[in-house]
Amino acid sequence: MSRWAPDARERLETAALDLFVENGYAETTVAQIADRAGLNRATFFRHFADKREVLFGGEDRLAGLLADAIRAASPDATLTECLLAAFAAAEAAMTPQQRAKAAQRVLVVAANTEVQERGLLKHARIAGSIGAALRARGADELTARLGAEVGMLAFTIAVERWMEADDDEPFSLHAAAALSDLQRRTAELDSRSRLSA
């Protein structure tokens, strides 16, 4: 296999996930990942800053997709419409191939605190991108932060459902449903409603 394959990045991600699941995250070295992908260590570090990044390399692209979609939404779009536009744009990163990887990634992340921490940093940065995009549209500080948090919660729930689903329903439909489910529960946040109905 050529060491200059244009799909090097994806091959490294696939090799890493396979090895992490087979042998454990801590037990796997960058050299082993590169070897499994038919590439060398230097190539690995051209694509990823460290071993943890290979698990979350797609998150930076995702943050860009979500934020760009919010910025591009119609000027009179509601907060909900902005989030739905973001979820629709995320579809490009949520392919069936990514879906298989997502399930492996959950296993790896659950088993390792160091990896969890990096995942949370990526999550916080995506929320930050969404918040910044909402602020750029004129949302006030608290609305932007609330929108980003609720949007990310909908996104997280949608990823869980998407991974567990038996059918091939596209990610954006799961995301829209999760947001709608959360919206129905915001009434619970009203100070008068009883928690246990």
Added chain:
Amino acid sequence: MSRWAPDARERLETAALDLFVENGYAETTVAQIADRAGLNRATFFRHFADKREVLFGGEDRLAGLLADAIRAASPDATLTECLLAAFAAAEAAMTPQQRAKAAQRVLVVAANTEVQERGLLKHARIAGSIGAALRARGADELTARLGAEVGMLAFTIAVERWMEADDDEPFSLHAAAALSDLQRRTAELDSRSRLSA
């Protein structure tokens, strides 16, 4: 100073924050922290698993305070009342002394990704504790997660305002105000409302 002081934990926290601000987080060693506190390295590791933990040692106690208060709230308490009970209980951990430390901590965390990651892990665990306590009261899965996220956002905003405030208004009042401010914005999440009013 005695090496067996009962306030060893707090002295280590104070010494660590001072050194991190003076010399930088990465540049400070555990030995230096222990030395500044008039204690030894072994004592440090009896109180904290690693250098990062000294910054977030109070978070585990905080998670317990919040969750216990939610569990102890009246059976017919609303979600809002549960969160307000949690904020009132947090007061015990949010002393004027902690307020001074919080400002130092923000500086240290902002300057170091590794520390940010640990902070996010603690944040996620506190949210998890709140969610579990809400679930134990009969809240459904999504309501518990929404309540935990919005509660944590209110908490975060309250910490920011508490640190910046000129007066000595207690933390729980800032938290109640932040929650109320967010509640007024949940209407924006209604799918019909315009984002930029």
